[in-house]
Structure formats: structure tokens, C-alpha cells
Amino acid sequence: MEHISNASFAVLDFLMSFVVVSPCVVFFWRGSWGILDVYLYPNQMELSAWICFAYGNFVMILTGLVQKYSTKINKLKNVVFYFVLSRLYIYILATGSVAQWRGIWNLQDYYTGKTWHSALSSFVIGSGVICCLRCVKSIMAAAPLLVAHDTDHVKLFRITGILGSKVSCSPWFIVDMMMTPLLLHTLIVVFWRGLWTLMNICLYPEDNVQSGLFSLVASLALAYPTLIGQHFIMSFVKKQGHKNKICVVLILNLYLVMASCLPVAHWRGIWTLQDVWLIPENKAISVWMSHTIGFLGGVLVLSAKSIPVSGCLLDRNIGKDNRRLVDITYFKKIRDYICFQENVKSQNSFNGKEKTKQENENKPIEFTFITHL
Template sequence: EAILRWLDFLIILLLIGPLTVAYWRGTWSLMNVYLFPNDDVISAWTSFAIGTSVSLILNFAQGNLQNKFARRNVVFHVLFRVYIYVFGLAVVNHWRGCWYILDKYTNMTVLSAVISVIVPIPILLVLRACGNLVAAPGVILVDISDTPFKVGTRFAAEVSISWTFIGDVALTVIFIGSLIVGSWRGIWLLFDIFLFPTDKKNSALSSVGIGYGTLFLLVLLEAPVSNLLRQTRKLSARILMEDAFKLAAWVGVLNVWRGFWLVCDSYILPDNPVQSYWITHGVGIGGLLLLQGGRSVLVAGCVVDGETVDGSGV
């Protein structure tokens, strides 16, 4: 069992994680090339509008999609992959738009980076939504699921045509989602500023080392922390332990993303960037779909900190 656990971890860390980053890097960069490349402001706001609109539509449609494609036939499997691809494009555009809007209106300075972190994090703590900062390889979503179209919302409102559900979806997608983008941007920008700022390759490899080192350490701590959480009945204590673990995982995951993103920039056809973007976009999504991990590109939905009592919160 221990061997299988470590094998699973290595597949996630060395395949799912890098493929997810490759897809995001390729997709994000292609938007830079094709979406109003001569006007950064219009490009950013268009990305934000596309991303949030499509994400909201797919969230609102989850009940209908689940009912319409209840049978697992060939049509379902084809359309589900199309759904993953479209949803992935939407999420990347939401992040890209929000990120560039912050860059444009707050500048790319240390102060901007710090504010970008210290404002969202307390709000996420209060909303018990810090776990949503973590992406692949810290957490993955497999494509085999009884509820493939289900997207979690903060208050788990029943899927229906109601203001409660609409408000819950809007809160999750636009508000919590944008807070997460801001937090990622802040830490990422701080590493850009302070970690070998004039040496892109060393900065990339250092980020990969920091990220993997952090995640390996957390894997060693996962079992004892999980056991401790199972024994902890006090909600506040459970949330505190989970949040500490998840914030550490977030820093590790972010460094893996930043490192591999810069590695792609530096080593994959650096003299032909557009071709490089298409390659990482295609290899990323294609590899993930083959590994049944396509939904890992969807940094979407919402988990609630401290909600589980079986230790699975880490």
C-alpha cells in the first residue's frame, strides 16, 4: 500500500502537475498572442469577461448537463472532453484577465505584490476557502466521476433556478475566484522580484526545487497530520491545522507552477514562442485527457476548510 501511495504521488507530481502547468502556460500565452495583442487593457478585460461569463454559464448549467448526459455512452465521453476543454479555456481567461487587470492598475511592485496577498488571504480565511488556493499537483481532479459536471460552491446551495443558487455561484466564481488569483499573483510577483530576478533559468530551477522540496516534506507529514485531524473534534483547531497545511502546500504548488512555466519559456523553442505555446497547450491537455486527469486544469469550484472530520482535509 505504501509503495502504491508513493507511485501515485510520483505520477501526480511528475506527470499531472507539469502537464497542467504546460496547458496553462500555452493557453495563457496564446491569449497574449491572439486576444487584442496591441491593447493590454482591452485584452485583460476581455479575458476577464469571457472567463467569468463562460464559468458562470457552466456552473448554472451543471444540473441540466448532469441530467442530459446521465448515460455513459460515446457521445457523453466526447462531449465531456469538449466540456473540460471549454471550461479550461474559461478558467484560464478569468485568471489571465484578473491578473493583468491587477498588473495594469496597481503596477508590478513589491507593494502591489504584498497588498495582493495580505488583502485576499484574511478574507479567504474568514470564508474558510483557503484550500482553494491549492492546484495540481497539490490536488487533482480525475475524469472518472459519478457527478462529472458538478462544480462545488461555497455554501453548497442546491442546484436550482433560485437567487440562492445564483448568488452562491457568483460568490464562488467571481469573488472567491478572483481573491485566489490575486493571492497567486502576489506571491508569484514576489518570487519574480527577489529570486534571481536577472537570471531566468536559475530562477526557474530554484522555484522547481523549492516547490518539490516543500511538497515532498508535506507528503511525509500528511499521514500524521491526517491522524491528528481525525482526533480533533474542535472545529476551530481543525480549521487552523488544515489552513496551515494548505497554505504551505499552496506555496509549494505555486513554485512548481512558476518553475515549470519559466522552464517552458527558456527551453521549449525559445526562438519560436508561438509554436512553443501551441506545443505546450496541446501536449498539456492531450496528456491530461489520456491520463484521465483533464479536470485538473479546472482551478474552479470551492472546497470548505475544516468541513471533513475523517482527516481527508489535507
């Protein structure tokens, strides 16, 4: 029965990630990106891109530097205040993330063009440099291959860096929080932009419906080898250890780059189909609807933290623990969280009864007429 239960949770988690969470994420990104296209100097692409680049990096760096103080939101006992402030934090981080990506993406389009030469070089440079930095897992850390839970209070305000520094006021930590968005996130956008543009050029460029559907189907076709292949890769990494380190790194990088193509194709499919089917005659209304539905949907399913792209995932940590390469667990985590809370309550209740019993046993007997009798 346990195997049947685990299999059921695996199917439900897959559907939740690919059908619910990832569309909400893409809806928000497409809407936020479109809002900036409509209102932020629409006729001056270069200026608009530089403003987004500056604002986005400012938000990403600032949220990383102040996480020592933002984590104090977890200590709020008022549920309403905690909910509003935590979701406001996610919203600011998400809008900053979108602005950063739009700035980098449009600056590349402006200065290098949208040719296949530019796209291919962007894809090769992005993947090559990130492989050298051993941060390829950060490329695939997006829906539908990553589902972040808003109930995870520990990770909700935690932003990791490329240097792996601990939260402090040290210069090393400051450099880490600046280098991660300025270097790593820029390279991730370079990779995504290269692959996305290549798909625009090669996949039915004259028919957006067919192009979007083909991209979506391609992402679903990659899902099975990606989800199943992670178990073989993890087993291989743990088995080899330090014996064939170069071979391990090459095979791991090959798998991670292949897996990173899945979210790009998935996002592009949903994004393109929205452009075609979601009120195409009025872009302003379309993008505002997309923006609103995406964020409210993420909040309602308790996965709004999946929207922003922040922090860094280091490849050198792969194989050192039992964590999966692809984490799309949703219902299983909720079940485990509920079971954990019930165990804590029952344990506290048991400890409270034992404590009361001990206090009563150790309590001195008052000498009264009744006790004397």
C-alpha cells in the same frame, strides 16, 4: 504485503502527480495564456484583460448554473458521444478558467504594477480574506496537490459553491454560482499572483533558468512536509473537535497556506523553464505546442479534469470524514475502480443465475407424455 502494496501505490501516485499530471496542466495553462497574449489585443493590455475577465467569469458562472443539464451527458450510452462531449465540456471550462485568471492577474499588474509592495499586499490580502471565508483549501486545489479523474462521472460535471447550496433553480443557488467565481476565484488569483510576483522579484530575476529550477526544487522540498503533515493535522483536528476551535482554525489555516505555496512554486518552475527551453524564438508556435500537448496529455492520462480551476472547497468540512487534505491518488483509484467494476459484474452475474434458477423452480411443469411418465 498489503503495506508494501500501499507504499508502492503511494510512490507511483506521487510520481504520476508531480511528473506527469501537473506538467500537462501547466503546459495547457501556459499555452492558453500565451495564445491570448499573442492574439487578443497584444498591444492593449487593459482591454485584453477586461475581455478575458468578462469571458472567463461568464463561462464559470454559466457552467455552474447549467450543471443540472450538463450532468445528463453521463446518461449517454454511446461511448464515443460521451467521450467527445465530456472532453469538450472540460476544454471549454478550462479555457474559461484560464481567461478568468489572466484577466484578473493582468488587471492587477496594470493598475498596481509589478512591484514588491503590490505583490506582498496581494499575497496578504488574498490569504487573509480567504482565511476569514474558511476556503483556504480552495487555494491548494490544483495540481500537483489535486488529481481529478475523468472516470469519476459523479464529480465530472459537479461544481460546488462557496455557500454550499444544492443544485436547483432557487435564487440562493444562482447567487452561489455567481459569488464563487466573482469573489472566491478572484481572491485565489490575488493570492497566486502575489506569491508568484514575489518569486519573480526575489529568485534570480536576471536568470530565468536558475529561477525556474530553484522554484521547482522548492516545490519538491515542500512536498514531503505537506504530504506527511496532513496526517498530523487531520489527527489534531479530529482530536480537538470543538474544544479549542480557534486554535484548530489557526493551525489549520497555517498549514493550508504553507501547502498552497507548493503548487504556486511548482507551476512557476515548469512555466518558466518552458519559456526558456520550448522554442523561445517563436512564441506563437511555442504556446500552441504547449496548449496542445497539455490538453491531449491530460486526456490520455484520464486527468483532463485537473486542468480547470472551478468550484469551492470549504474548510469547515475538514475532519468530518476520512478524506485527505491532499488527494493525489491515481493508480490506487484506478485499481479500486477496476475492482469495483469486477465486483459489480460478478454480483450481477450471480444475481442473474439465482434469478434464472428461481424462475426455473417456480415455472409450472407442463403436462406432457414425458412428464407424465
